[in-house]
Amino acid sequence: MSAENHAPASYRSIVLTYLALLLLAAVSVTVSICHLGAANVWVPLGIGVLQAALVVMYFMHLRKEHWLWQLLFLIVVMSLEMFIGLTFVDVLYR
Amino acid sequence: MTETQLAAVSDRGFLDPKHSKYPGIFGWIFSTDHKRIGLLYLYSAMGFFLIGVMIGVGMRLELLTPGRTIVSAQTYNDMFTMHGMIMIFLFLVPLPPGAFGNLFLPLHIGANDVAFPRLNLLSWWLYVIGALTILGTVFTPGGPPDTGWTLYVPFSTQTPHSVTMAILGIFIVGFSSILTGINMIATVHRLRAPTMKWSRLPLFVWGIYATAWIQVLATPMLAITLLLVVAERLFHVGLFNAVKGGDPLMYQHMFWIYSHPAVYIMLLPGMGIVSEIIPVFSRKRIFGYWAMAISVLAIAGAGSLVWAHHMFVSGMSTAAVFVFSLLTFAVAIPSAIKVFNWLSTMYKGSISLDPPMLFALSFIFLFTIGGLSGLVLGAAATNVPLHATDFVVGHFHYVMFGGGGVAVLGALHYWLPKIYGKMYNKTAATVGWAIFFIGFNLLYFSMLILGYEGMPRRYYNYPPQFTVLNVISTVGSWVLVIGLIILLTNLIHGIFRGTPAGNNPWDARTLEWTLPSPLPAENFATVPVVTHGPYDFESPLESP
Amino acid sequence: MNHASVSETNATARLGMWLFLFTEIMMFGGLFLLYASYRVRFPQAFSDSAQQLNIWLGAANALILLTGSFCTTLSVTALRRGSRRLAMILLAITVLMGGLFLFNHYLEWSGQIRAGIYPNSPVLDHMSHGEILFFGLYYVTLGLHGLHVLIGSIILAVMAVFIGRGSLTPEDTIKLENASLFWHLVDIIWIFLFPLYYLMH
Numbered sequence: 001m002s003a004e005n006h007a008p009a010s011y012r013s014i015v016l017t018y019l020a021l022l023l024l025a026a027v028s029v030t031v032s033i034c035h036l037g038a039a040n041v042w043v044p045l046g047i048g049v050l051q052a053a054l055v056v057m058y059f060m061h062l063r064k065e066h067w068l069w070q071l072l073f074l075i076v077v078m079s080l081e082m083f084i085g086l087t088f089v090d091v092l093y094r
Numbered sequence: 095m096t097e098t099q100l101a102a103v104s105d106r107g108f109l110d111p112k113h114s115k116y117p118g119i120f121g122w123i124f125s126t127d128h129k130r131i132g133l134l135y136l137y138s139a140m141g142f143f144l145i146g147v148m149i150g151v152g153m154r155l156e157l158l159t160p161g162r163t164i165v166s167a168q169t170y171n172d173m174f175t176m177h178g179m180i181m182i183f184l185f186l187v188p189l190p191p192g193a194f195g196n197l198f199l200p201l202h203i204g205a206n207d208v209a210f211p212r213l214n215l216l217s218w219w220l221y222v223i224g225a226l227t228i229l230g231t232v233f234t235p236g237g238p239p240d241t242g243w244t245l246y247v248p249f250s251t252q253t254p255h256s257v258t259m260a261i262l263g264i265f266i267v268g269f270s271s272i273l274t275g276i277n278m279i280a281t282v283h284r285l286r287a288p289t290m291k292w293s294r295l296p297l298f299v300w301g302i303y304a305t306a307w308i309q310v311l312a313t314p315m316l317a318i319t320l321l322l323v324v325a326e327r328l329f330h331v332g333l334f335n336a337v338k339g340g341d342p343l344m345y346q347h348m349f350w351i352y353s354h355p356a357v358y359i360m361l362l363p364g365m366g367i368v369s370e371i372i373p374v375f376s377r378k379r380i381f382g383y384w385a386m387a388i389s390v391l392a393i394a395g396a397g398s399l400v401w402a403h404h405m406f407v408s409g410m411s412t413a414a415v416f417v418f419s420l421l422t423f424a425v426a427i428p429s430a431i432k433v434f435n436w437l438s439t440m441y442k443g444s445i446s447l448d449p450p451m452l453f454a455l456s457f458i459f460l461f462t463i464g465g466l467s468g469l470v471l472g473a474a475a476t477n478v479p480l481h482a483t484d485f486v487v488g489h490f491h492y493v494m495f496g497g498g499g500v501a502v503l504g505a506l507h508y509w510l511p512k513i514y515g516k517m518y519n520k521t522a523a524t525v526g527w528a529i530f531f532i533g534f535n536l537l538y539f540s541m542l543i544l545g546y547e548g549m550p551r552r553y554y555n556y557p558p559q560f561t562v563l564n565v566i567s568t569v570g571s572w573v574l575v576i577g578l579i580i581l582l583t584n585l586i587h588g589i590f591r592g593t594p595a596g597n598n599p600w601d602a603r604t605l606e607w608t609l610p611s612p613l614p615a616e617n618f619a620t621v622p623v624v625t626h627g628p629y630d631f632e633s634p635l636e637s638p
Numbered sequence: 639m640n641h642a643s644v645s646e647t648n649a650t651a652r653l654g655m656w657l658f659l660f661t662e663i664m665m666f667g668g669l670f671l672l673y674a675s676y677r678v679r680f681p682q683a684f685s686d687s688a689q690q691l692n693i694w695l696g697a698a699n700a701l702i703l704l705t706g707s708f709c710t711t712l713s714v715t716a717l718r719r720g721s722r723r724l725a726m727i728l729l730a731i732t733v734l735m736g737g738l739f740l741f742n743h744y745l746e747w748s749g750q751i752r753a754g755i756y757p758n759s760p761v762l763d764h765m766s767h768g769e770i771l772f773f774g775l776y777y778v779t780l781g782l783h784g785l786h787v788l789i790g791s792i793i794l795a796v797m798a799v800f801i802g803r804g805s806l807t808p809e810d811t812i813k814l815e816n817a818s819l820f821w822h823l824v825d826i827i828w829i830f831l832f833p834l835y836y837l838m839h
Contacts, residue, residue, distance in 0.1 A: 001284075001649040001656075008718035009711065018708040025704065029697050032837035044833030051829045059711045060822045069656060076660045079311055080667040082399060084674055087347050090402065090414035091675045209650050276657040284650040314661045318668035322778065330758035331774040333672060338774075339767020344675055348668055 006064045017058040024051050107612035109514070126211035129613055132197030133513070134218050139189035140582075142225060146180035147575065149173050154537075154571040157564045160556050170554035171240035172255070176232070178243030179260065183267050184225045186498050187356060190363030191274050191309070192221065194505050195302040197513065199278060201606040201613070202296045204287025204622040209280035213273055220270035227263030231256040242552060244353070247334040247345045251326040258327055261320045268313045268320075271359070275309030278302050289624040296604045296628040297380065300387045301366020304394040308355045308362075312398065316352035319345065343408055350401035358397045360494055362390055364501025365432060368454045371508055372436050374602045375451035376443030379629035382435045389428035396425040406477045415474045422472035429465055433458055448600070449523035453504030456531055460496025464489055467542060482552075485545025491538045503530075506585055511595035515611035518588025526584055530577025536570025603635055604628045648812040655816040659823045662786075666827050669779045673834060676771045683768020685839040691776075695746050696836035699739050703787075703825040706735035710794065710818040720808045722801050729798040732821065736791030743784050747777075776835055783827055790821045 028047040032040060057063045062070055108129045114121025122130055153173050156163045165173065196214065200207055208214050231238040236256040241249050250257050282295075282303050323345070325331045332338030334345045373380045380386060402410060402418040436458055445451070467489040470476050480486065511517045540563045545551070549560045556564065598607040605622055606613070626633050642650075677684045713728035754761030755773055762770055797817050800806035806813055 001653040008715040011712065011715060014708065014711045014715065017711075018704065021704050021708075022701070025697065025700050028833060028837060029693065032693065032833075032839070041838045044837040045830075048830050048833050052826045055707060055822050055826050055829070059707050060819055065652075065656075069653070073656070073660075076311065076663055079398065080664060080670070083315070083351055083667070084671045086399060086402070086414075086417065087351075087671060087675060088678070089417050090343070090347070090405075090410040091678060093411035093413040094409075210654060213654075272658075272661050276654055276661075279657055280650055280654045283653060284646070310657055310661055311664055314665035315668050318665045321782075322672075325757075325778055331778060332757070332770050333774045333778070338763070338770045339676075339680070340771060340774075341675070341679075344672060347675075348671065351668075 001065055001069060006061060009058070009061065013058060017054055021051055021054055024054075105610070105612075107515070107610060108615040109612050110615070113615040124215070126207075126215050127615070128196045128200050128207045128211065128214060129513075131214050131218050132193050132195075135189060135192035135196060135221070138218075138222055138225070139185050139193060142180050142184040142229075143189075145229070146177055146185060147578065149177040149180070151571055151575060153177060154568040156554050157556070158568045160558050160561060162554070165554070167554050168240065171242075171552070172232075172238045174552055175239050175242050176229075179228055179239075179264070181494075182243055182356070182360070183228065183264055184221075186360035186494060187271055188221050188267065188274075189502060190360070190367075190498070190505075191271075191278060191302055191305055192218065194298075194363060194367065194502075194509070195274070195278055195305075198509065198606055199281060199299055199302050200285065201609070201617055202299050202604055202628075203282065203285060204290045204605055204618060204624065205281065205285035206617045207285075208277045209284055210277050214277055217270045217273040217277070220266050220273070224263045224266030224268075224270060227266060228260050230263070231260045234259060244349065245320070245323060246349075247323065247326070247342050248336070250323055251334065258324050261324055265317055265320055268317055271309045272313045275306040275313070278306035279310065282306075287618075287622050287624060289622075291624075293383075294624055294627050295387075296366075297369035297383070297386050297390070298363070298366035298604075300390050301362045301364075301369070304390045305359050305362045308359050308394050308398070312352045312355040312359075315348060316356075319348040319352065322348075343405070343410055346405050346408055347402065350404045351398075354401040354404065355394070355398045357490075357494065358394055360498040362393060364457065364498045364505075365390060365393075367501045367505045367508070368436060368457050369432075370602075370604065371450045371454040371504055372439050373629040373631070374600050375446050375448060375454070376440045377446075377631050378439055378443035379627065379631065380435065381438035381441075382431075383627070383629075385431055386435055389431045392428040393425060396421070396428065400425055400472075403472055403477070406474050407481045419472055419474045419477075423469070426465060426469060426472075429461075433462060433465075447524075448507075449518075449520055449527060450504050450508035450600070452524065452527045453500050453507060456527070457497055457500045457504065460492050460500060460534065463539075464492030464494075464496055467492060479548075480545055482550055483545035484541040484549045484551050487551045488538045488541030488545060491541070496534060496538070503527075503581060508600070509606075510585055510589065511592070511599050512606055512611050513613060514589045514592070515595055516588055516590075516592030517595040517599060518584050518592050522580060522584040526577050526580030528577070530574055530581060533570050533573030533575070533577050537567050537574055538570070540564070540567035540570065598635060601631075601635075603630055608635060644810060648810070651812050651816060652819075655819050659819060662823055662827075666779075666783070669775065669782070670830070670834075673775050673779070676768070676775070680766075680768025680771060683766050684772050687769050687772040687776075688835060688837070688839040691836050692746060692749075693836050695742050696832050699742050700828060700832045702735045702739045702742070703828050706732040706739075707822050707825045709735070710821050714811060714814055714818055717801065717806070717808055717811050717814055722808070725814075726798045726801050729794050729801075733791045733795045733798070736787050736794075739787050740784060740791075743780065779831060780835070783824070783831060786824045786827070790817075790824050793817045794821060 024047050028044045031043045056073070062073060108127060111121060114125070116124055122134060125131065153170065156165050156170055196208065234256040236254055238255060239245065239257045239260045240253060240255050241257065245257065282299060322333055326334060332340050334340045334342050336342060369380060369386055400418055400422045402414055403422045406415050467485065471480055471486060471489055507523060544560055544563045547560065549556055595611050597609065597611055603626070608622070609617065625636065709728040709732045713725040716728060717725040750756060756762065757774060757777055762773060794817055797806060797814050800813065
């Protein structure tokens with residue numbers, strides 16, 4: 001963490017982030033209603049990742065924290081992915 | 095002695111009731127002083143350890159003869175389950191970080207307490223409540239769980255024993271472990287004295303730090319896995335139930351994703367302790383400081399990727415068997431680096447075989463046997479005939495008890511004089527150690543042979559050809575217990591009637607030895623200024 | 639002995655909160671792991687079951703939680719800038735959002751239960767394995783998540799009370815920041831639950 005109190009986020013950046021999140025949610029729902037085959041699986045998930053990134057960066061202010069903590073956050077997410085990935089070596093090839 | 099020396103001796107430091115916020119015992123169980131909390135952990139965990147030992151002795155009594163000896167098969171199942179749950183969840187997971195981490199990590203970094211002292215107290219309370227919940231299952235009509243500490247489905251979802259209550263207890267203890275991990279990480283990052291750079295941290299701190307990350311990242315997986323077992327028992331959700339399409343192997347994956355890293359929770363603090371003891375009693379700085387620091391992180395990281403080596407014969411895919419066997423070999427490498435570096439530290443050093451050093455040396459020897467037997471198990475082909483035999487039981491007792499447990503004994507012999515200011519009888523400690531060591535190997539090496547010959551684990555019965563080794567093993571358990579009794583009574587006697595130890599009886603160089611013994615209530619009157627590394631024996635100890 | 643400044647202890651508190659959030663990520667992660675593993679085994683059943691759920695209730699919940707996140711973030715800035723009243727109003731809206739979310743769950747779940755779809759029900763037990771697993775995961779995951787929404791709402795309500803009483807001030811907002819971090823995490827989990835359970839078909 002950085003020791004100084006971060007300057008509070010501007011109302012403007014918060015509103016913009018919120019609008020972006022709403023837009024992404026709308027896209028996600030639209031894609032889902034439209035039956036686009038394989039895209040129906042990956043697009044909503046991908047949008048979810050984008051939305052999560054926006055929340056983490058702009059609502060949770062991870063951008064303003066020390067780079068080590070941004071790295072640690074990524075490592076945590078990657079650990080989860082490693083757990084899922086290695087489990088899949090079993091699940092997929094049984 | 096001068097007057098100041100006498101005053102120093104009679105000043106009981108943080109132990110003195112005058113530093114208590116509340117009267118009597120409440121001054122301890124409601125204290126937020128990391129040193130008092132450390133002792134609370136020490137005594138409760140050692141108490142649970144002794145219960146676990148007694149169950150273990152009982153198990154070995156049963157195994158003295160083929161067939162029923164003193165208990166029924168059902169009772170034997172209850173016993174090995176409780177033995178495992180106590181030793182793992184109530185002793186080896188909580189004690190090293192909770193007792194020694196709490197007592198000494200803040201001192202090692204030059205801080206006056208941990209980052210979140212009240213959270214620290216809450217951690218201990220959760221630990222005790224969870225422990226009593228687990229132990230309380232013994233007194234329920236359903237009786238304690240009989241599933242083994244591994245709680246495999248479908249048996250754990252169906253047995254009428256008090257699995258839900260035991261899981262509740264484990265969940266609470268797990269939460270305690272998570273909070274301790276959070277506290278330690280925050281403390282190391284944020285509360286180091288300004289001159290205590292990462293490169294000057296004692297390796298014990300690195301050990302606790304790596305352990306804390308495992309506590310934080312792996313324990314939640316146990317939490318959700320156990321929650322799902324309860325959901326199955328109460329609501330028949332079916333997620334692990336093959337009849338409903340669920341996969342029992344998914345339970346095993348999720349369970350071992352925690353429980354394999356958990357063994358490193360039980361081991362890494364001990365490796366840190368060994369890294370403290372060996373340089374001091376070799377009068378030589380540690381060989382390869384950064385290799386030692388990074389290897390402890392590497393063990394934590396790589397150790398998180400090997401869990402399915404517990405599942406080679408479970409029916410999982412051959413691809414997974416291959417991958418996990420390969421990864422298991424990889425995790426042996428940083429451990430081997432550590433053994434090499436400890437030995438290299440001793441090479442051309444000036445060795446003194448004081449009791450802490452005896453335990454550190456035993457750690458290396460016993461852990462190595464355990465580690466080598468682990469490689470045999472990690473190779474998929476040799477795993478097949480050895481899975482679920484006494485070979486596995488021998489292996490993990492060598493690493494967990496011969497490694498983690500022996501490190502705890504070593505830490506007690508190293509640090510109790512600092513905590514209480516009194517030195518125990520070193521000859522008695524040496525005798526106790528020798529008896530313990532002999533008993534240990536009789537007890538567990540027999541198991542390696544028995545397992546190789548085909549004796550299954552968790553069986554109270556066996557064919558007559560296994561009798562001799564089982565008898566040897568049981569006798570070994572008695573010898574080990576005698577050794578333990580000598581060691582522990584000697585330590586307790588030392589606490590009350592030992593000779594004054596002085597500030598630095600071992601002439602070590604980490605910060606706790608700059609303070610009086612017993613440790614003062616407020617750790618450092620002024621922020622310590624660190625100019626040397628923690629194993630710099632060429633310079634004298636810095637005065638506070 | 640030097641004592642840490644307020645901003646230093648606050649940074650420590652924030653770090654501790656992030657570590658706690660890591661544990662929540664790993665805990666829900668276990669449920670994602672289970673979902674992923676069963677989905678590859680029963681892709682059609684999972685897809686069909688996702689279609690059975692009401693996409694509009696799910697979307698409404700997504701909007702609700704996002705709005706809550708929006709308001710919580712605003713409330714931190716508001717408090718820091720001295721607008722205590724505004725901060726309290728924003729928190730009240732967030733708590734309302736939490737309540738709406740749980741009410742939506744009540745609607746959805748009572749519908750499912752009336753249709754006979756709940757763990758161990760005769761109806762569910764006669765459905766395919768994939769469907770049983772989907773709904774098993776659905777109930778456990780949304781239940782656990784809903785519990786977190788409840789907890790988050792209560793914590794934010796308490797923060798509003800603290801602001802009112804003056805124990806949470808513009809000079810030291812760490813409690814609110816940490817509470818807000820918790821809410822955001824709960825929001826992020828729904829950001830993934832929503833596509834997994836309602837959209838991916």
